[in-house]
Structures are given as C-alpha cells and as structure tokens.
Amino acid sequence: MDAITLTRQLVDIESISGNEAAVGNYLYGELCRLGYQTKKMPVEGDRANVYAISPEQAHPAVVFSTHMDTVPPFIPSSEDTARIYGRGSCDAKGIIAAQIAASERLRREGIYVGLLFVVGEERDSLGAKVANEYAANDPAHGCKYLVNGEPTENRIALASKGTLRVEVTASGRMAHSAYPELGESAIDKLIEALARLRAMPLPSDPEIGPCTLNIGLIEGGRAPNVIPDYAHADLLYRLVGPSQDLRRQILATAGDQVKVEFPLELAFLRLRTVDGLPTMIAAFTTDIPKLTNWGEPLLIGPGSIHVAHTDGEFIEKQQLAEAIDLYCAIAKKLI
Helix, strand or coil: CCHHHHHHHHHCCCCECCCCHHHHHHHHHHHHHCCCEEEEEEEECCEEEEEEECCCCCCCCEEEEEECCECCCCCCCEECCCEEECCCHHHHHHHHHHHHHHHHHHHHCCCCCEEEEECCCCCCCHHHHHHHHHHHCCCCCCCCEEEECCCECCCEEEEECEEEEEEEEEECECCECCCHHHCECHHHHHHHHHHHHHHCCCCEECCCEECEEEEEEEEECCCCCECCCEEEEEEEEEECCCCHHHHHHHHHHHCCCCEEEEEEEECCEECCCCCCCCEEEECCCCCHHHCHHHCEEEECCCCECCCCCCCCCEEEHHHHHHHHHHHHHHHHHHC
16 A cells, blocks of 8 residues: 555545545545445435445454545645645545555554544534444444544644634614615624624633634625625634533623524544653544544544645655554554
8 A cells, every 4th residue: 555646646636525525436446446345424415434344354443534525725736755745635635545554554464443534524524423323323333442533743632622613693784885874784793793702711721722713704795885784704713621601601792783603513522642652732623523433532643734724735755654653553552
C-alpha cells in the first residue's frame, strides 16, 4: 500500500460535503480489491459511508475512522519532495490512506481492525449519525475502541472542544431609505444583538482553554435604498464544557429584538490516551460525539489543523509515514 499515491488519488476526487459519492465509490472499490468485506451505508441520495472489515474477523475490537468530505473549494493534488498538497490532503484524505496502510500492515501480522469512512463531517456529521444507528442495530457489533483521525500532528488528543452553532435572525419593516422613520431596520437590530454577544464573557477551562466565538456569516437587506426587513447571522461557539448555561446567556444577551436558534451541538469531550505518546488539545470538533456506539474514542492523525481549510493545505510525507506506524502501535496496545 503506497500511502502517498493513495492520498493523491483521493485528493484528486472532488468530495466537497454533499458530493462524496465518487470518492466513496472509489474507496469501496479499492477496499474490495484488497480483500476486505466492504459495505456501503446509505446516508442521503447517492452519498454513503464505507465500512470495511477483514474476512478473518467479522467484529473487530478496534476501528479506524475518519471522513471523506472536504470543505470547498476543490484543489487538485500536487507534491514536492517533502509534502503532498491539495484540498483534503491533511483533512482528511491523507489520514484515510494512512489508516488503510496501517490496517494492511496489521493484517500481515494477524491483527484485524475495521475501517469506517463517513460523509458530512464538515457540515453536520450526518454520516456519523447514520453509522451510529447502524452500530446500534447490529446485535453482533463488537467494536470497543474507535481511533478517529483528524490532523493533530500525530499527537494524541486529551480533549476535543465542542461546537454550538447559533442562528440569529431579525425581522423589520421595509420603507424607502429617504424616510427611515417609516420602516424598521432588521440589520440595525441584528448588529446591536451581535455587538452584545461579542462583548459577552465566555467560559474558560484552565487545561482546555477558552470558549471562543466566530461570527461566520451575515446576510440581509434588499438594496441600499431600502430599509431592510430581514437580517441573519450564523455563529459558532467552541465549547469547553456543557452548553446549558451558555445557551441561557446567549438568549438573554441577544435580547428580544431577534430570534435565536441552536441548530447543532457537538459536545465537548475528554478522550482516552495511550501512554508514551505526545499529547494535544483539539480546539476543533470531530465526528466522535456522534459515534457513541463505536466504542471508547481516541483522536490522532497526521497533518496540521493550522493548514486545513486553507488554499495551501498540505501534509508532510514524513508525518504520513509516521502515522502508519502510530496507528499500528495504538491498535496493538488496545487489542
């Protein structure tokens, strides 16, 4: 198994969230060719997770997992002597390649792990939710440990921050902009609410760090000469603990001039570690909170989260090779 070649092949298949069918079909074919018992888990339309096991062990105790989707835009692969570039190279197609290569090496030693590759991690974790239902409905499912791959620079995560998505919507009344007193500006209401939310103190954990806020999207209005009757913002909080108090604080701070909704939450988690490995705190969120039926979770993978989602995304070839060794060593310790 040439992990560098496989990484480039996967990167060159566009799989922005919602369009993962082609990369899933490719992985299904490759895993079948390698002799795995491979299954597609239908998710939505032609999108499907891919689950593979060795014929020698139908119910592995350890499953390697990561996601097939990427953020936009599509960037084809390239490489130099040290790095592989392109969208998904580190988040997370290089990780897919490393996990398959590690599984192949373990098979040669008589050790068998499962492989679970899901859709939708970058959007709503829909693939993980479907995989969780699959595990819950399989009475023989025996996975004890889930080794989830995300770019951690091959350091094992002590914890992963959670995610709380917040939608803030304001309504108003249209009027000619020359007569603002005849209208009611939804944008003014939204701006005032966002200003209060930005100034709101957020919780912090001495080990994990602070809860953070990103206002990622703002939209609204009709035209420069029309008082806006609609305005909307999408916010994302990175959680360092339970969200109940934070939700109450957000509602109170935003005020009654706007509508606040919470469409998605992924919980903050403290994670299992393995002795002897360097550690880190993942300030990002993963599919792990939605894969509760897949055993005790661990989080580790090659690549840096600091270059994921950028136009210069890359993975170091040396880290890719080291990840194969690490995944093999972790599986042996867990088993």
